[in-house]
């Protein structure tokens with residue numbers, strides 16, 4: 001009995017330790033399970049659910065057959081290429097500015113890819129993470145050429161300004177006019193189409209939004225040349241995809257999809273030469289296209305994940321040019337969105 005006590009003690013300690021380890025293991029398994037949740041849900045569903053804008057030429061717009069296109073849409077398609085090797089496996093959910101973050105938070109979409117500005121409070125208040133900056137933008141002003149002769153935003157004192165609710169645009173506008181001691185009349189809309197109608201019919205003098213979105217709207221006006229976009233840019237609008245906090249595995253996939261597209265452009269790998277790239281002996285090209293290393297397996301995909309994106313959607317530059325670039329309907333020069341080694345600030349960490 002006397003000798004058995006320590007034995008008992010020892011075994012109970014072991015049991016305690018063992019159960020502790022099991023508990024820790026269970027916690028770890030739970031965490032890993034939670035991390036893989038979004039990707040598993042997407043795979044089980046057979047489709048990615050992507051939140052986009054309700055309609056913005058060049059970014060996300062659906063045609064009369066319900067087929068979506070645009071820069072933000074292509075990012076969703078790149079994710080579908082990486083996951084399914086099939087860009088059609090995406091359901092697009094159009095969301096206006098006021099509802100987008102709540103819909104993501106509520107789990108109605110897997111990712112938001114919709115000209116959304118990365119701010120601190122959007123992450124902290126809604127429990128979200130921006131995954132990177134796919135488009136560096138800034139807020140500007142557009143006005144009817146005929147109504148006023150204005151050369152700078154500082155000449156806009158007393159103007160009626162159309163703005164969409166639930167945007168950084170609205171708060172920047174207030175800051176800018178307050179900081180410059182100017183008055184303005186805000187004309188606020190929840191639905192973009194209503195705002196555009198109001199501006200076109202002269203209910204307001206000025207339309208303010210991110211500059212890319214002003215280009216987008218102007219391209220659809222009957223006489224685009226009758227509208228001028230002022231040179232002033234009053235804010236930083238880093239636009240990027242957004243996911244819910246708590247699923248790091250999914251965050252990695254969304255983040256590295258953007259970086260893979262940038263790295264592809266930097267390395268000269270494009271949809272038209274992807275087959276040659278798969279034969280390349282260059283180490284960084286091999287790691288990108290998956291002929292070396294196992295980057296895809298590391299994020300729950302196949303090792304050709306980036307090659308699929310490049311083949312089916314293209315590199316960052318191809319996507320930019322097709323939807324927004326000087327050859328497209330919008331004709332927006334690359335500017336800040338040029339690669340870091342070509343005068344811009346798009347800079348992706350390496351895949352290695």
Ligand SMILES: N[C@@H](CCC(=O)N[C@@H](CS)C(=O)NCC(=O)O)C(=O)O
Nearest residue numbers: 053054096097116117167168192213
């Ligand atoms: N980048 C700004 C503005 C984004 C935004 O929603 N802009 C409006 C005005 S052009 C828009 O895209 N509306 C489209 C829609 O509601 O579907 C933000 O994140 O708040």
